[in-house]
Amino acid sequence: MIEFQHVTKVYKGGKIAVEDVNVSFEKGEFICFIGTSGSGKTTCMRMINRMNEPTEGKILIDGQDIQSLNPVELRRKIGYVIQSIGLMPHMTIRDNITLVQKLLKVSDEERNKTAEKMIDLVELPREMLDRYPSELSGGQQQRIGVVRALAADQDIILMDEPFGALDPITRDALQDLVKDLQERLGKTIVFVTHDMDEALKLANRIVIMSGGKVIQFGTPDEILRNPANEFVEELIGEDRLLQAKPDATIVGEVALANPITITREHSLQEAIRLMRQKRVDTLLVVDESNHLEGYIDVEVIDRERGSGKSVGEVMNPQVFFVKQSALLRDTLRRILTRGIKYVPVVDEEKRLVGILTRASLVDIVYDVIWGEEETVSGAVESAKEEV
Ligand code: ADP
Ligand code: MG
Numbered sequence: 001m002i003e004f005q006h007v008t009k010v011y012k013g014g015k016i017a018v019e020d021v022n023v024s025f026e027k028g029e030f031i032c033f034i035g036t037s038g039s040g041k042t043t044c045m046r047m048i049n050r051m052n053e054p055t056e057g058k059i060l061i062d063g064q065d066i067q068s069l070n071p072v073e074l075r076r077k078i079g080y081v082i083q084s085i086g087l088m089p090h091m092t093i094r095d096n097i098t099l100v101q102k103l104l105k106v107s108d109e110e111r112n113k114t115a116e117k118m119i120d121l122v123e124l125p126r127e128m129l130d131r132y133p134s135e136l137s138g139g140q141q142q143r144i145g146v147v148r149a150l151a152a153d154q155d156i157i158l159m160d161e162p163f164g165a166l167d168p169i170t171r172d173a174l175q176d177l178v179k180d181l182q183e184r185l186g187k188t189i190v191f192v193t194h195d196m197d198e199a200l201k202l203a204n205r206i207v208i209m210s211g212g213k214v215i216q217f218g219t220p221d222e223i224l225r226n227p228a229n230e231f232v233e234e235l236i237g238e239d240r241l242l243q244a245k246p247d248a249t250i251v252g253e254v255a256l257a258n259p260i261t262i263t264r265e266h267s268l269q270e271a272i273r274l275m276r277q278k279r280v281d282t283l284l285v286v287d288e289s290n291h292l293e294g295y296i297d298v299e300v301i302d303r304e305r306g307s308g309k310s311v312g313e314v315m316n317p318q319v320f321f322v323k324q325s326a327l328l329r330d331t332l333r334r335i336l337t338r339g340i341k342y343v344p345v346v347d348e349e350k351r352l353v354g355i356l357t358r359a360s361l362v363d364i365v366y367d368v369i370w371g372e373e374e375t376v377s378g379a380v381e382s383a384k385e386e387v
Helices: 041-048 071-076 093-097 099-103 108-121 126-130 138-151 168-185 196-202 220-225 230-236 238-243 268-278 298-307 328-338 358-370 373-386
Strands: 002-010 016-025 030-035 056-061 078-082 156-160 188-193 205-210 213-218 282-286 292-297 342-346 352-357
Touching (some): 002 041, 016 041, 016 213, 041 056, 041 156, 041 188, 078 138, 093 099, 093 108, 099 138, 108 126, 108 138, 138 156, 138 168, 168 188, 168 196, 205 220, 205 230, 213 230, 220 230, 268 282, 268 298, 282 352, 292 298
Parallel strands (some): 030 205
Antiparallel strands (some): 002 016, 282 292, 342 352
């Protein structure tokens, strides 16, 4: 129903705000544009109702090139909600809600009916219809702003960071309200946000923008499963990848990489040789039965190089490890917050069974959460190489 075809917008002065955007939205979809500030979200949105005109390409609504439509007419058919609410201060709430109908010369009786229906929908008292915006709280005003957009019977509603200025609780309530009304009334909503939580909560498809380009377009699930690149991963955030689903997988259930180990009685010369050969900067120190005792790293070896001491004499016994019975998600969180590269995994007797590497984390998360076998075996291979 809304289709961007090779849409580019260059502002006067040469700023390329939007570059070759090709996306199309179905009727009744809740679309979120997300991206950092200046990525072109607002420009994209404002081209839909011709508040901005594309420099190249075209936008179709219901198959019709909007360039061929009268912009004022077009704007009456498309609702618009912005952060600063935009209620008319000298008009009552009733008149504010039915502003568009008034422009369209709908009868007073009809308008009253609409106003009452809408204020009921957002669960505000009908008495409020005769008040003025300044008599309402910010959250209530924004509710009215949302309702006004929905009241006009427009099929498409554009919302540009409408809840950005609200406190988290009001914001959450309004998100629920908009989502619910959108589903019940079958509206198509195009919503701009820079908040991934908001996008994941509201959207059935998300357009991710960066530097004027569409980086990824898909359902929240597709984006969480297969972020197109590091930028998207960052936008999603490690935390969210971990929290995507509560999961009871334990560390011992995932494929671990092979650790490179050494025993105490070896000389530092031998340790250096092993490190070079295996291309690692840390060795785990174990006893004959593979119990984890500590680690040595290049710094220590550098310092003690000529001392003639053994691995056991210079090793650091303070080694962070996890049991294989630990919950994987807790372990991942610890690794991420500590910023360490890998963690040794031990059994109940503290015997070393493998290591979990930071590099393989994201892929392991995908595997345990979404069951993609392929990714995990690949991840383990690369983890092996790294350690
Ligand atoms: P977003 O909504 O993602 O923050 P915008 O669409 O508002 O991004 O802006 C995209 C880019 O275009 C930014 O670099 C912005 O500075 C620039 N821009 C926006 N509006 C104008 C304008 N009227 N004139 C010149 N440059 C603009
Ligand atoms: Mg913007």
